[in-house]
Amino acid sequence: DADVTQTPRNRITKTGKRIMLECSQTKGHDRMYWYRQDPGLGLRLIYYSFDVKDINKGEISDGYSVSRQAQAKFSLSLESAIPNQTALYFCATSGGVAFEETQYFGPGTRLLVL
Amino acid sequence: DQQVKQNSPSLSVQEGRISILNCDYTNSMFDYFLWYKKYPAEGPTFLISISSIKDKNEDGRFTVFLNKSAKHLSLHIVPSQPGDSAVYFCAATITSGSRLTFGEGTQLTVNP
Numbered sequence: 001d002a003d004v005t006q007t008p009r010n011r012i013t014k015t016g017k018r019i020m021l022e023c024s025q026t027k028g029h030d031r032m033y034w035y036r037q038d039p040g041l042g043l044r045l046i047y048y049s050f051d052v053k054d055i056n057k058g059e060i061s062d063g064y065s066v067s068r069q070a071q072a073k074f075s076l077s078l079e080s081a082i083p084n085q086t087a088l089y090f091c092a093t094s095g096g097v098a099f100e101e102t103q104y105f106g107p108g109t110r111l112l113v114l
Numbered sequence: 115d116q117q118v119k120q121n122s123p124s125l126s127v128q129e130g131r132i133s134i135l136n137c138d139y140t141n142s143m144f145d146y147f148l149w150y151k152k153y154p155a156e157g158p159t160f161l162i163s164i165s166s167i168k169d170k171n172e173d174g175r176f177t178v179f180l181n182k183s184a185k186h187l188s189l190h191i192v193p194s195q196p197g198d199s200a201v202y203f204c205a206a207t208i209t210s211g212s213r214l215t216f217g218e219g220t221q222l223t224v225n226p
Contacts, residue, residue, distance in 0.1 A: 042120075
């Protein structure tokens, strides 16, 4: 079984709709992250959380919100989707040991906003 | 402000030869660097890392070199294999900051 899972894997939605992307992990890590990937721009950080009560904005948080429901679950919401939010979204985790900087990624969610 | 840059969007090499992927950074506070590999329809997977206290780290066919004065790192793959064809991302962080800053990625194609 995968350590970091994301649902759905693919999603098509319309402008103005609210959608939620979900991430679950079985690695026992405290830290979780949401990134988006766009062609030519690499991976950009949207939000991150160091534990259940900690939520931090990344470099491109506008138009997004998150919820850390439990240590193992971190959800990303688009309150009112717009076409330029069409991208590949990745969840990641880290933190198994002190100073562990390596992040482990889920398989991604491909989102198309029409 | 792109703090981590991979200036080559693509690289093509022959099987058995060396692949060299380059990455430059601007933030002198970065002290830990990582390379990730990404296949289509999969998430990035960790490949190799290096701390700023070192200038070289090897793991099998993969070696990462760090030149702090030039703010430059490179990933060498020797010998290259067709299965190495993927997008490679370099990333940088300030230790314990837990935020990775990624480059744009380089698509490596290894031709049989």
